[in-house]
Amino acid sequence: MEFWSISSALLAIAVLAIGYFAYQLWLSPFRDIPGRLLYRLSPIPSRLDALLGRLANACEEDYYEFGDIYVTGPGVVVISNPDDCRAVLSTHKYTKNKFYQAFALIEDNIFTTQSADLASLRRRQLKHTFSHAYLSQMEPALLKRGILALEQRWDNLIANSGNPRAQIQYEAEFARMSIDVIVALGYGQSLHILGTSHEQVARWVHDYNVLAMVKLIVPFACTWPFSLLISALLKSKSEFVASVTAAANMRREQLQAIKAAGQKRPVDILQALLDGEDPESRAKMTATQVVAENIAIIVASTDIVAQTLTWTLCYIMLYPDTYHRATEEVRNAFPRRHIINYGEAKARLEFTEACLFEALRIRAATGVFLPRIVPKGGATFQGHFLPAGTELGVNVAGANHHQPTWNNPRRFTPERFLDNEKAKQDVFSFSLGARMCPGKNLALFEMLPTIANLLKDYDFTLPADALFTPDRLDTHGNPTVMPRSHRFTSVGPTYPDRDCQVIIRRAAEY
Template sequence: MLETFSNVWSPSTALYLLPVSVILVHAVPYLLDAQKIRQFPGPFIAKFSDAWLGYVSKNGHRSEDVHRMHLKYGPFVRIAPNHVSVADPDALSIVYAHGNGALKTEFYDAFVSIRRGVFNTRDRGDHTRKRKIISHIFSQKSVLEFEPQVRLYVGLLLKQWDRLYDMAAKGMSGTDGEGGWRGEGGRLWLDCLPWANYLSFDIVGDLAFGAPFGMLEAAKDSALVPKNPDQVMNSYGKDTPASEVLSIPAVKILNGRGEYSMAMGVLPAWWRPIARRLPWYSQGQKDVQTLAGIAIMAVAKRMATPTDRVDLLSKLQAGRDSEGNPMGREELTAEALTLLIAGSDTTSNSTCAILYQLARNRYAQERLHHELDEHLGAEDETVATGPQVKCLPYLDACINEALRIHSTSALGLPRVVPEGGITVRGQFFQEGTVLSVPSYSIHRDPSIWGEDVEDFRPERWLEGDSSAMHRCLNIFSVGPRACLGRNLAMMELQVIVASIMRRYDIVLEDPDFNLDTREGFLRKPLACPIGIKRRDLL
């Protein structure tokens, strides 16, 4: 008997059964078609496996690749065995609607560190509680309170660029800022992307943690983290939350964290513990821990020294749920980390994309200069104020148009169809099916934006009724899980862009330069070399 069993389960038999088992695991669900989505076209491998979506996500161009599939197959594309991408503007208000019962998928579990925050919690009740505590800090009244800090760091950026401009005018060059700088042809030439990173990180550091990271002053991607984050977290309530600290490249680590979490998120949940053991994911795990360390140390330092300062963290501390309870220490730190991630990378990516389009499209820059000169004048005040830029139609048109083309959150955010199903564009989807609506594709729908969808043309926002365009501009998502910080984000972009463009004339270093990107969870420019010249405002 034992001899017979040994012959049946020989190594050669196991080698034969392994590929057969793999095939069956993927083929049987396709043949059973429990969700009734076999009819939808898409990449062949995506019908059976998450491998296609995992590959394009790892490759860093998921939104573009999914868009190409929509151009090939139409509005419905099956991008994974139980995931249909729907490129239809009307689907936004259906898939992400208030009250439809759709929940976030297991994809968001890959973005949890410290503990679940308002972004990655999947429980409806928990999200409602967190949103109640957090939403008030992004009201228009609160945003006005944050404006002085925003203007402070925009002014510091302009001061740094003026310093380099004056040095460049003397024929000097240097390495302040990644990629260096030089003077030539009456302009200062530099890469504006790292400077946008420094600016956004210092702003959110000040607002979320009570102190900037000091990147603008140092002209360097650098932030301090504890060598042992757990030691700092566990020291709360003691005299000194002391820990040895390290200086780390926070922007680089944030990008690594986004790519790692995206790679994990597209894998089936049962695969993730196995994948985390693979050597090429080890750096991503370190990035997650290191970024959490920034929040842990900053919150510990802030809470060890009470202050009456008004910022995001103080408002988080003051927030209460429906039962009058505040956030606990760990939850507060997790939300502060969410604010850091959501408020830094998005603002820097967007700032870079807007400056790129204005440098590339001189007619738009000249029209914006005219609007800024007319409404802001040539006052000694270098940095624009919120009230000054709040209602400038062409400024808003330039921002909207750049973010339509370069939406930093471009992928389709996945949702699970609730009990009772959902009907989209005449197609019924059963409970448990995963649906997403890709912003990248919606922002390129000719029925909304016209045939010139790939062109940067701010005027489209000022021609006739633009209500459909505003409804389909999905840069902050829609529904109950939409971005809470949209008021703050728009105020920042208005002040940043208006202040830079009132002070400088900008051009691309290479007129034929195209803004290359790489996508983790967010779609990030890789570089944007520009030449700036100080304008004569008198």
């Protein structure tokens, strides 16, 4: 009896499995879309790619193997054709998928929301924050906490090395700088008063990302008794929320004193969030919303700016002609003691800016796919009809390497952006349309002066034992680039301590 019930159960499972595989292979609406067999049959391979940090490599390599459209899981389709990507991203119709909800650890916010109304409301409330006018007012703080503090640190390292030079791990340097900048803008002056260090905030951001990932894999992880298993992460989140709340409260109190004394209001992200008003409804954000958005901004921006700067320096070092051309451009345009700001760099450093855009294109720190859901009525891409509810990945790496759009896309060629504003619009790294990165201008205000001033003020060389050098070519004849991994929301080097070493020396006076 027992034998028969076990074998019937096994038989039922076998029939179901065969039925499932037959459906995926011959009946599913995705059967004619290219893709790997295993990925078509099970979500596990692509989840493993994500878990093991292989997503960025997969996105780029799969584009080269399968082209504009491919299947990466049962009911999951990835697109790379720039026109298709634009069509999806330009509208709110293709909502973000549930991945983002895992990051809504305080409440739904500009980054996590699937609601077009909330996303649009926040953009209206924050429009002023990321405008060139407001960014220009924030720029002194940005330069002080960013490039000037970094140079001060590097000069100290050189001075303490007993040599005219020092060896640095630049990924860690950029990570430190970008957290300092966003913390300065998000907390204002209150950080030191609160007794919180920047390292502490970096740890909170890390834990926040880990907690979101845990919630993504185990949606009920935050409820008792499972929450006991992740109590350290939950404690870290509460501390993060408490510190951002305290900063906002402190600012509200300061404002009264500032007003009474007739002084100027502070200019930073915290103030912009407190002041942010929808010009249509006059709605402002509640106290909790201010905290949720401030944390969303801190989390969304920290790693990505650091990783973009890391890839930019990495590529410049692998292409000596590019390094010399950019350095020459900066040093010819500005005197040695001048601090280059964004407007000056934008106006006079076309090639240096092109290096940044080319790094954003060739190895986007967001170079995975942006997950969306096909709306009611379905949609057709590359001749394939995708029914409503299909998970759609907009492949940033694929679009950035799209072969008909980019000549020799695997080669780092900043020249492609010279006198070519349109080419910049074809880079998908900040996304575009309805949910485009609202921090793009802030990121550029931070990154371009950083690269420009560093090239002006330091000579860079790779250490003698560097593994990745201009003469170590890959199978395509281009310098081999250090390996990358996808972590949380950004793509960075897999072995930064090994691969991101560079020797810096103060540039001679000129």
